[in-house]
Amino acid sequence: xxxxxxxxxxxxxxEEAPEFADRLVAINRVSKTVKGGKRFGFAALVVVGDQKxxxxxGKGKAKEVPEAIRKATExxxxxxxxVPLKEGRTLHHDINGxxxxxxxxxxxxxxxxxxxxxxxxxxxxxxxxxxxxxxKSIGSQNPYNMIRATINGLTKEQSPRSVAQRRxxxxxxxxxxxxxxxxxxxxxx
Numbered sequence: 223x224x225x226x227x228x229x230x231x232x233x234x235x236x237e238e239a240p241e242f243a244d245r246l247v248a249i250n251r252v253s254k255t256v257k258g259g260k261r262f263g264f265a266a267l268v269v270v271g272d273q274k275x276x277x278x279x280g281k282g283k284a285k286e287v288p289e290a291i292r293k294a295t296e297x298x299x300x301x302x303x304x305v306p307l308k309e310g311r312t313l314h315h316d317i318n319g320x321x322x323x324x325x326x327x328x329x330x331x332x333x334x335x336x337x338x339x340x341x342x343x344x345x346x347x348x349x350x351x352x353x354x355x356x357x358k359s360i361g362s363q364n365p366y367n368m369i370r371a372t373i374n375g376l377t378k379e380q381s382p383r384s385v386a387q388r389r390x391x392x393x394x395x396x397x398x399x400x401x402x403x404x405x406x407x408x409x410x411x
Contacts, residue, residue, distance in 0.1 A: 244270040244295050245345040247279075248365045249287060266290040267365055269342075270298035271349025274310070277376070278302035279346070279369050303373060306381035311353035314382065319375020324362030326371045331356045342368040350376070 250265040264287045271277035278301040282293025308314045313330045320326075326343060331354040337347045339357040342365040347355055359368050386393045 241272050242270050243273055243349055244268055245349055247342050247345050264290045266294040268294035268298050269345045269349045270295060273351035275307050275351060276302050276304050277346055277350040303377055305350060305376045305379055312355055314379060317375040317379055319371040321367050321370035321374055322362060324367035324371040325360040326357060326375055328355060328357045328375055343372050346372045
């Protein structure tokens with residue numbers, strides 16, 4: 223009797239999705255002073271992604287570190303966003319993201335550049351599956367705000383396919399023509 227029947231049909235156990243990788247970004251220990259001494263609590267910040275274009279972040283609070291990490295991971299899996307990647311390795315275009323006083327600048331990069339990003343931003347790019355990107359954080363150094371600004375920018379990214387579809391054109395009409403520029407330069411010379 224592995225599968226129990228109920229009124230709505232067969233009940234399936236929710237399986238933990240093994241295709242997701244997670245990265246612990248920050249743990250914060252907070253204390254509350256009470257009559258008998260101090261009570262400690264922990265807050266965890268986790269980034270989760272499938273390294274194929276989906277990423278999410280979550281925060282969890284609990285009395286023990288493993289429980290806080292578990293809560294943060296569950297929240298991150300619920301809040302995942304899909305980001306279109308160019309050739310599965312970099313961004314389609316340069317993006318600015320913002321959250322509060324934290325600003326981030328993310329630029330597309332040629333193959334072999336690697337991930338040039340600071341702490342929390344690096345975790346987001348690694349979990350997203352980006353291989354080449356150049357980024358800079360400006361303003362707030364708070365890891366929560368840096369991750370929120372990064373994801374804010376990534377949600378603004380648009381692929382040429384989605385832009386072409388929205389404008390009712392073909393992808394070839396949207397992208398710049400690469401072969402015509404060198405030919406025009408040679409004709410002038």
